[in-house]
Amino acid sequence: MNNVIDFIHVHRDRYVDELTQYLAIPSISALPAHAADVRRCAEWTRDEMTRIGLQQARLEETPGHPIVYAEWMGAPGAPTILFYGHYDVQPVDPVALWTSPPFEATVRDGEIYARGAADDKGQVFMHFKAVEAHLKQNGRLPVNMKFLIEGEEEVGSANLDHYIQAHREQLAADVVVISDSPMFDRGIPSICYGLRGLAYFQIDLRGTRSDLHSGSFGGAVANPAMVLPQILAAAKDRSGRVRIDGFYDDVLELRPEERAEFARLPFNEKKYRQDLGAPKLFGETGYTTLERVWGRPTFEVNGLLSGFTGEGAKTVIPAVAMAKVSMRLVPNQDPEKIATLFAEWLDKTAPKTVEVTLTKMHGGKPWMTDFDNPYVQAAGRAIRAGFGQTPVYNREGGSIPVVSTFQQELGVPCVLFGVGLPDENAHAPDEKLDLGNFHGGIVASACLYSEIAAVRG
Numbered sequence: 001m002n003n004v005i006d007f008i009h010v011h012r013d014r015y016v017d018e019l020t021q022y023l024a025i026p027s028i029s030a031l032p033a034h035a036a037d038v039r040r041c042a043e044w045t046r047d048e049m050t051r052i053g054l055q056q057a058r059l060e061e062t063p064g065h066p067i068v069y070a071e072w073m074g075a076p077g078a079p080t081i082l083f084y085g086h087y088d089v090q091p092v093d094p095v096a097l098w099t100s101p102p103f104e105a106t107v108r109d110g111e112i113y114a115r116g117a118a119d120d121k122g123q124v125f126m127h128f129k130a131v132e133a134h135l136k137q138n139g140r141l142p143v144n145m146k147f148l149i150e151g152e153e154e155v156g157s158a159n160l161d162h163y164i165q166a167h168r169e170q171l172a173a174d175v176v177v178i179s180d181s182p183m184f185d186r187g188i189p190s191i192c193y194g195l196r197g198l199a200y201f202q203i204d205l206r207g208t209r210s211d212l213h214s215g216s217f218g219g220a221v222a223n224p225a226m227v228l229p230q231i232l233a234a235a236k237d238r239s240g241r242v243r244i245d246g247f248y249d250d251v252l253e254l255r256p257e258e259r260a261e262f263a264r265l266p267f268n269e270k271k272y273r274q275d276l277g278a279p280k281l282f283g284e285t286g287y288t289t290l291e292r293v294w295g296r297p298t299f300e301v302n303g304l305l306s307g308f309t310g311e312g313a314k315t316v317i318p319a320v321a322m323a324k325v326s327m328r329l330v331p332n333q334d335p336e337k338i339a340t341l342f343a344e345w346l347d348k349t350a351p352k353t354v355e356v357t358l359t360k361m362h363g364g365k366p367w368m369t370d371f372d373n374p375y376v377q378a379a380g381r382a383i384r385a386g387f388g389q390t391p392v393y394n395r396e397g398g399s400i401p402v403v404s405t406f407q408q409e410l411g412v413p414c415v416l417f418g419v420g421l422p423d424e425n426a427h428a429p430d431e432k433l434d435l436g437n438f439h440g441g442i443v444a445s446a447c448l449y450s451e452i453a454a455v456r457g
Helices: 002-010 012-023 032-052 121-138 160-166 224-233 256-264 269-276 289-295 335-349 374-387 401-410 435-456
Strands: 055-060 067-072 080-086 106-108 111-113 144-150 175-178 190-195 197-206 300-306 320-329 355-364 392-396 414-416 432-434
Touching: 002 012, 002 121, 002 435, 012 032, 012 111, 012 121, 012 435, 032 055, 032 067, 032 121, 032 144, 080 121, 080 401, 111 435, 121 144, 121 435, 160 401, 175 401, 190 374, 190 414, 197 224, 197 335, 197 401, 224 300, 224 320, 256 289, 289 392, 320 335, 335 355, 355 401, 374 414, 374 435, 401 414, 432 435
Parallel strands: 080 144, 080 175, 175 414, 190 392
Antiparallel strands: 055 067, 067 144, 106 111, 111 432, 197 320, 197 355, 300 320
């Protein structure tokens, strides 16, 4: 391994220059105007995988944006890693809040700023460089590898589950590795062993055929802009507990040993609050902040729209109101069951003075694996080699729905091997990636392949 690690250290500057090219492509999957850019980014990904020595690199067409696949299967008898990542990125609005243009990668104070730097191009690219180092120095990898890089993760991966189901044999592996998650904190590398799931909805209320004059009709009809917040407020009590009937029936409670481990982590609640700019933290009574974010389900309002919001005055009773809401789910909660429970609750809660339409947008199952999984332990050793310290083990509050899909459809464990940081503004202006973590991640990724090879050996 020493020759591989030396190669990585020698080429540090080149890696940043090449990553800059990747980040320059505005592969915003949510905006139709960028469809050609998304395809251009898929082609760039394919060409880069070919250049570093992967084989069978190609675009796999879907009803949406293409998936990029490549493999290297020259290690008979060794384990096979399926690596998953995504090349699409979030929209960049509001652009005015970016310090530098979002698709002109800029290095400041040891961090590279650009949309996709942390989520997920930078973390995908570190594996490309780890593969390149092995192949350049040794002519082979210690394991077999398959790469599946999609272009619709930021819009819900609508076509990914079907692709995996239709290509089970092609994607067969011993373990799935995913680098699309943050470390616990700066200077504290971690291995994530659990993710929350997601159920996401749009609620539309209609009160009348059109907006009405608030003087002529006020007091005669229900106002959707008032009714909708009343409905949403009824979804949680003052202690932060969700009031949807049956919502907690299947929740896997935090184990005492998990709570003890979380309590030992170097988490500063005061700093956390100050970094967020919150006057006071709030959450479900009886749980710490980390327990709430990692191991408890939530109900959140993500957006509201109704009535007149322009400059000046316009005295109307709006005809419609809309809200987008999400529920983060924990192990054993099923998004389909939660969707049914929510629809039933909404039907009982909404008054008959308005028409209600509930649209299910997308969702994903929660996921959790065991600490003592040999591949998770291999990842821990690789992190130690790349960052010089033993990682902590934590859960994450976010969702990566494909993790459960891989586990269900391919029957193999998943390892989350992320090197981002919690403050790297993924999905926000000034997204960035710490270059020290990027380089450490390349070393750790290269070591991971050798550590996984040793699992079977």
